[in-house]
Structures are given as C-alpha cells and as structure tokens.
Amino acid sequence: MKPITLSDLARRYGYFLDFLDRSGLLDRRGAAAGNVTPENVAGYLTKLQKRVSSVTVYGSIYKLRRASQLLDPRRDFRWLTEIEKDLAMVMRPRSKADRFVLTEVLVEHGLTLMAEADHSTNCSDLARARQFRNGLMVATLALHPIRLKNFASLEIGRNFVNIEGQWWIILGASETKENRPDERRLDDMLAPSLEKYLSKYRDVLAQKSESNALWLSSADGQPMTYSAVADAIKKTTLTAIGVGVSSHMFRTAAASSAAVHAGQSPYLASALLHHRDPRVTEEHYNRASSLSAAEALRTVLQGYTKAER
CATH class of the missing domain: 1.10.443.10 (Intergrase catalytic core)
Structure with missing residues (x-):
C-alpha cells in the first residue's frame, strides 16, 4: 500500500480506539485488533450515526475492517463485513449538482x-x-x-x-x-x-x-x-x-467538459483522469449526459416558444 493509504487506515483505526478510550472500554493489554468486537463496534457505530453523514459512517467502518484485517489477518471479521455491506446499502451520497461547474468556468475565473x-x-x-x-x-x-x-x-x-x-x-x-x-x-x-x-x-x-x-x-x-x-x-x-468546488469536483468538471466539447473523442476523459478503464470515468465523474439532455430540452423549448409567438 502507498503511505497515504496506510496513514488513512491508521487514523481511522485511531478514531475507533479513541472512542473506546473515552468510553472506558479500551483494553490496553489486548491483542492487536482485539478491541474490534461486535459490542464495541455497535457502540462506535451509534456514535458515528449521530454525528456524521451516512457516507462517512460507511467509510469509517470499511476502513476499520481493513485495518483490523491487516493487524490480525487470522481473525474472522466476516461479521464486520456484513455490517459494512448493510451500511453501503443505506448510505446516501451528497448530490454534486450544487457544486458542479465546467472546466472553462474554472479556468476563466482562475x-x-x-x-x-x-x-x-x-x-x-x-x-x-x-x-x-x-x-x-x-x-x-x-x-x-x-x-x-x-x-x-x-x-x-x-x-x-x-x-x-x-x-x-x-x-x-x-x-x-x-x-x-x-x-x-x-x-x-x-x-x-x-x-x-x-x-x-x-x-x-x-x-x-x-x-x-x-x-x-x-x-x-x-x-x-x-x-x-x-x-x-x-x-x-x-x-x-x-x-x-472541491479538488475532486475538478476531475468531474474535466470529464464532463471533455464529453460535452469533444464527444468525438470518447477516451479523452479517461486519459485526462489517468484511468485505465473508461467505465470508471463514466460511473464516477461524467455528468455530460444530463447536461446535454438539459441543453437539448432548452433548445426545443426555445423553438416552441418562438413558434407560439
């Protein structure tokens, strides 16, 4: 793993240990990942759900599970994987619509x-x-x-x-x-x-x-x-x-701008984002289809309005 990934996993695992410590549940003499029990995770999950978004809750449990498996690969964490899957089904990512702009707008303002x-x-x-x-x-x-x-x-x-x-x-x-x-x-x-x-x-x-x-x-x-x-x-x-606009949304803007202005080059967005698989770009970044649909609708409505006049 890259250092930034390891650091992130360590930080998320540390949040869990901090919760246990402040709750009086931390076993300082336990084995590696020994504190990761269904009871402790249930309490941690309750605390997370009161304070952060459903996406952050899922990410926290997902990374807790990954860190735990690295610390003790011989232990069975299938129960934690099931919790993770349940959280993935109910999480509701925040809409990007209110933060979405095209690349040319960002460049112009810069x-x-x-x-x-x-x-x-x-x-x-x-x-x-x-x-x-x-x-x-x-x-x-x-x-x-x-x-x-x-x-x-x-x-x-x-x-x-x-x-x-x-x-x-x-x-x-x-x-x-x-x-x-x-x-x-x-x-x-x-x-x-x-x-x-x-x-x-x-x-x-x-x-x-x-x-x-x-x-x-x-x-x-x-x-x-x-x-x-x-x-x-x-x-x-x-x-x-x-x-x-977050830095991640700059990538969304680039993929969508490539599709809007260079639709004849279907792999341009993937190249811009350094993706091997174009499907990754389409699934996570490209908002061009909805933009194109909105533009088409606006053109139709404008034509209809003029005809009525």
Missing part, C-alpha cells in the same frame, strides 16, 4: 483572479501574491486535473520541471494511484502566468523559506499542506464563482 491581483493597488504585496497563487492553482488544476495529493506536493525540479523552455508535471509510477507514470505539459495558456508567479509572486510568499515546493503558504513561506491546498481551492472558487 485567470481573472490572477489579472485582478496583478493590477490591484489597494492591498498588500502579500495579499496580491496569495490571490495570484490561488488563481493559478484553480486554473492549473482545472486544465490538469491530477489528484490533489500529487497537486499539493508539486516540487520545482523534481516533479514540476522545465524541459527546453516548457514546464511539465512529471509523476513517477510510485506517486500515482494507478502505479504508472503520468506526464503532462503545462498548457500554453498558463505559461505567462506561471512565469510571473515564479519570478515575482512566489518570492513574496517564500519570505525566508528556501523550499522548492511550488505552492507556498502566505503565513510562513513553508510548503502548503494537502489540507491547506484543498481549503484554498474551495474557498477561492466559493468567492470567485459562488460555488465551493
């Missing part, structure tokens, strides 16, 4: 934010640098929708490199979820903005930091964390567009 920051005269240099950085993040992720863990960890000279005057995102197989390399040349549309960020605004953000990270915090000049990048992107899109 470019607009950078232009506004570049011409602003009523805010500090640090504030301008922060806005320019955020605009560049939005536009870059929209055009190159890699996974957030890779986007947040871009480092100049390592996986973000200049080759013969062109900037490239170069991810090794060990860095991607699919365990295969992913190489993307930065779109020409972003080249001038990137050069301005690197030559001017990044230095303002860096302060005294000597980090090679592409995205630097405006607070201390240190590399932005995964959470900080996610938060900045969501807050920036909320301010600029009126919709807080």
